[in-house]
Amino acid sequence: MTSERKSRNALSLRTYRAASGMMGPLADLTLKHRLKHGKEDPDRVNERRGIATIARPDGPLVWIHGASVGESLSILPLVARLSVLRRDLQFLVTSGTVTSARLMATRLPDNATHQFSPLDHPAYVRRFLDHWQPDAAMFVESELWPNLIQMTAARDIPMALVNGRISPKSYNSWKQRPDAIHALLSAFQVRMAQDTPNKERLAELSDGDVAMFGNLKMAAPALPVTQTDLSALEEQVRTRPRWLAASTHPGEEEYVLDAHTRVSERFPDLLTIIAPRHPERGEEIAGLIRARGLRVARRAAGEDITADTQVYLADTLGELGLFYRLSDVAFVGGSIVETGGHNPLEPARLRSAILYGPYTFNFTETYRDMRASGGTALVRNERDLAAALVRLLTDDMTRDAMADRARNWAEDNAEEVLINIVEALMPVLPAPHEPG
Structure with missing residues (x-):
C-alpha cells in the first residue's frame, strides 16, 4: 500500500x-x-x-x-x-x-x-x-x-x-x-x-x-422449542393442512396471502402461518390480512387458532423453532423481495420441505447446493408458490422426500465445515494457560 x-x-x-x-x-x-x-x-x-x-x-x-x-x-x-x-x-x-x-x-x-x-x-x-x-x-x-x-x-x-x-x-x-x-x-x-x-x-x-470452508451456520444446533407450546398448537391445529411463511418482509405478505387464496380453493380448511422477520409489524400485517377478508389470530395477542382461523400471525420473537416444527412445508422469506434470503438450514434441520424466492444472495451456494440435492424448490411469484404448495400438501411422498433430502444435506455438511473453521482459528487463539 x-x-x-x-x-x-x-x-x-x-x-x-x-x-x-x-x-x-x-x-x-x-x-x-x-x-x-x-x-x-x-x-x-x-x-x-x-x-x-x-x-x-x-x-x-x-x-x-x-x-x-x-x-x-x-x-x-x-x-x-x-x-x-x-x-x-x-x-x-x-x-x-x-x-x-x-x-x-x-x-x-x-x-x-x-x-x-x-x-x-x-x-x-x-x-x-x-x-x-x-x-x-x-x-x-x-x-x-x-x-x-x-x-x-x-x-x-x-x-x-x-x-x-x-x-x-x-x-x-x-x-x-x-x-x-x-x-x-x-x-x-x-x-x-x-x-x-x-x-x-x-x-x-x-x-x-x-x-x-462453507457456512458456519451449517453446524448450528436446531432452533429450540418449548414442548408445552408445541403440544398446545398441535391440539389447536389437529389435522388441518398448513404451511409456514417464515421471516417475511414488507411486500412479501401480499404474495403469501395471494397464494393462500389460491390454495384454499383446493384446501378450504388451509391454515397459513406468517412469522414476520420483524414481529413489531404485527398490527400492520394483521390489517393486510383483514383487508383481504381473511380471519386472523395473533400470537402476540394470545389468540388461539380456532376452526375459523385462516391465517395465524406468529408475531413474537424467538419462536421459529416452534413454527417450523408445526409445519411440514415452509417458505423462507426475504427472497421474493430483494433482501437476499434467510437461512434455509433452520427449516432443513427440522425436516421441512423448503420453498424460496429468486433473491438469495445471502446464501447463494447453500440454496444452490440444497436445491441440487432435491431439498428445496424455487418459486418466483404467488402462482408458483401456490402451485408448489398444492403439490406438497397433496403428495405426502414428494413432501417427505424433499424434507429428508434437505435435512440429510444439512447434516452431511455440518461436521466438515466446523472442523475446518476451528483448525483455521488455531493461530489466533492465545497460548495455552498453564495453571499456577
Missing part, C-alpha cells in the same frame, strides 16, 4: 472516529428510543455503553461477536468445539439484540457468558475493552464497526473474521471507500468467508487472502 493510500485510510477512519466520538448525546437518544420500543433490556442497557455487569473470568478469554440470533446460534458449536480442544479457555459472546441475549442465557455453556455489544462510540468501546481485556477476538459475518475493530487491533489482540459476508449492496458501497474497508479487513489475521461469492468480494476489498 502506498504512503498516499495509507494517509487516506488514516484520514477516513480518523474522521469517522472523531465524528462518532462527538455523538455521545445521539447514542444516548438512540438507546432511549430502542428502550421505548422494547429493543433493549432495561436492566442491561449500560452494557451498550461498555459498562460490564459481571466480572471478567480468570484465564485466557476469547471474545466472539455476532449481530443477532442467527449469528449467535452459529457461535454455539464453535464454542463447544473450542472448549473441548482448549479446556483452559473462557468465552465472552456479544450480540446486539434482546432475542439473542435471551437465547444465549439458556444455551451457552458454563465457560461462556453473554454481554450486549457496545455501541460503536470510542468511549463505550474503550470501557468494554478495558474491562474484558480479551486475548483473542472473532467477528462473525458482517459486523464491521470501525471503532470496535480498530481499537481492538490497536491493543494487539489477534482477530479473525469468521463466516464473513458482504452483501452486494454493501460491497458496492464499500467500493466507494476502498481505503477504509481495506484498513478494516486488514485488521484481521484470519479471514474466512461463508461461500464463494463472499470470498471473492472480501478478497477484492481486503486485497488479501480469504479462506472459505
Whole structure:
C-alpha cells in the first residue's frame, strides 16, 4: 500500500472516529428510543455503553461477536468445539439484540457468558475493552464497526473474521471507500468467508487472502422449542393442512396471502402461518390480512387458532423453532423481495420441505447446493408458490422426500465445515494457560 493510500485510510477512519466520538448525546437518544420500543433490556442497557455487569473470568478469554440470533446460534458449536480442544479457555459472546441475549442465557455453556455489544462510540468501546481485556477476538459475518475493530487491533489482540459476508449492496458501497474497508479487513489475521461469492468480494476489498470452508451456520444446533407450546398448537391445529411463511418482509405478505387464496380453493380448511422477520409489524400485517377478508389470530395477542382461523400471525420473537416444527412445508422469506434470503438450514434441520424466492444472495451456494440435492424448490411469484404448495400438501411422498433430502444435506455438511473453521482459528487463539 502506498504512503498516499495509507494517509487516506488514516484520514477516513480518523474522521469517522472523531465524528462518532462527538455523538455521545445521539447514542444516548438512540438507546432511549430502542428502550421505548422494547429493543433493549432495561436492566442491561449500560452494557451498550461498555459498562460490564459481571466480572471478567480468570484465564485466557476469547471474545466472539455476532449481530443477532442467527449469528449467535452459529457461535454455539464453535464454542463447544473450542472448549473441548482448549479446556483452559473462557468465552465472552456479544450480540446486539434482546432475542439473542435471551437465547444465549439458556444455551451457552458454563465457560461462556453473554454481554450486549457496545455501541460503536470510542468511549463505550474503550470501557468494554478495558474491562474484558480479551486475548483473542472473532467477528462473525458482517459486523464491521470501525471503532470496535480498530481499537481492538490497536491493543494487539489477534482477530479473525469468521463466516464473513458482504452483501452486494454493501460491497458496492464499500467500493466507494476502498481505503477504509481495506484498513478494516486488514485488521484481521484470519479471514474466512461463508461461500464463494463472499470470498471473492472480501478478497477484492481486503486485497488479501480469504479462506472459505462453507457456512458456519451449517453446524448450528436446531432452533429450540418449548414442548408445552408445541403440544398446545398441535391440539389447536389437529389435522388441518398448513404451511409456514417464515421471516417475511414488507411486500412479501401480499404474495403469501395471494397464494393462500389460491390454495384454499383446493384446501378450504388451509391454515397459513406468517412469522414476520420483524414481529413489531404485527398490527400492520394483521390489517393486510383483514383487508383481504381473511380471519386472523395473533400470537402476540394470545389468540388461539380456532376452526375459523385462516391465517395465524406468529408475531413474537424467538419462536421459529416452534413454527417450523408445526409445519411440514415452509417458505423462507426475504427472497421474493430483494433482501437476499434467510437461512434455509433452520427449516432443513427440522425436516421441512423448503420453498424460496429468486433473491438469495445471502446464501447463494447453500440454496444452490440444497436445491441440487432435491431439498428445496424455487418459486418466483404467488402462482408458483401456490402451485408448489398444492403439490406438497397433496403428495405426502414428494413432501417427505424433499424434507429428508434437505435435512440429510444439512447434516452431511455440518461436521466438515466446523472442523475446518476451528483448525483455521488455531493461530489466533492465545497460548495455552498453564495453571499456577
